[in-house]
Amino acid sequence: MKTTINHYSANAEHYYSLYQSISADSVHGYLEQALANTQPTTALDVGAGSGRDANWLAAKGWQVTATEPAEALLKLAKQHSNERVTWCDAALPALANLPTPHQHKHQHFDLILLSAVWMHLPSEERPATIKRLSELLSDTGKMYISLRFGPSDPERPMYPVSYEELQALAAESGLTARNLNPVPSKDGLQRSDVEWVTVEVKRQR
Numbered sequence: 001m002k003t004t005i006n007h008y009s010a011n012a013e014h015y016y017s018l019y020q021s022i023s024a025d026s027v028h029g030y031l032e033q034a035l036a037n038t039q040p041t042t043a044l045d046v047g048a049g050s051g052r053d054a055n056w057l058a059a060k061g062w063q064v065t066a067t068e069p070a071e072a073l074l075k076l077a078k079q080h081s082n083e084r085v086t087w088c089d090a091a092l093p094a095l096a097n098l099p100t101p102h103q104h105k106h107q108h109f110d111l112i113l114l115s116a117v118w119m120h121l122p123s124e125e126r127p128a129t130i131k132r133l134s135e136l137l138s139d140t141g142k143m144y145i146s147l148r149f150g151p152s153d154p155e156r157p158m159y160p161v162s163y164e165e166l167q168a169l170a171a172e173s174g175l176t177a178r179n180l181n182p183v184p185s186k187d188g189l190q191r192s193d194v195e196w197v198t199v200e201v202k203r204q205r
Helices: 002-010 012-020 029-035 052-059 071-079 123-136 163-172
Strands: 042-046 063-067 085-088 109-114 137-149 175-179 195-203
Touching: 002 012, 002 071, 012 071, 029 137, 029 195, 042 052, 052 063, 052 085, 052 109, 071 085, 109 123, 123 137, 123 163, 137 163, 163 175, 163 195
Parallel strands: 042 063, 042 109, 063 085, 109 137
Antiparallel strands: 137 195, 175 195
16 A cells, blocks of 8 residues: 555645546435435545535535545645535554544444545455445445456556455444445446446445
């Protein structure tokens, strides 16, 4: 992960512009539907990048905690941030530096978003990641994790992903996973060899 984080930080302005060039609405159509009847409360955007999605959620009324371990990208995102977004430098799998509200010992979130993050995690870090996210998810909360299918990038290594793997890891933490688009969606940045699947994860009832 260090190689990847350093790459995003070294090329922060490029990635900031790239992510801002496409709207959250067009990337997260599935989330728009899922949140249509949801009262905005607390959200966690992990690997929030340019802050595009965090600001989008904040504009809908969510109180968002956004984590970004790439220092230069975090700095850029903070400069253009909605007031409802709290930024912090925290990395998976531990997410150790999350700010906790004064009145609570532990922070819980009703919405957790991992957009274009999962493929950067080596398979051995994924069980601890799901376990940690499960601790942060409220009893009625939902997580949305996007899975990227396509070639890796040597400067920001990507590892194979599958819905089945995520489903099995979720089950180990008492969570249930649902594939929101069995037919993968096309890449928002028009890369013909890249497709995405979004998985909704919540507590088993």
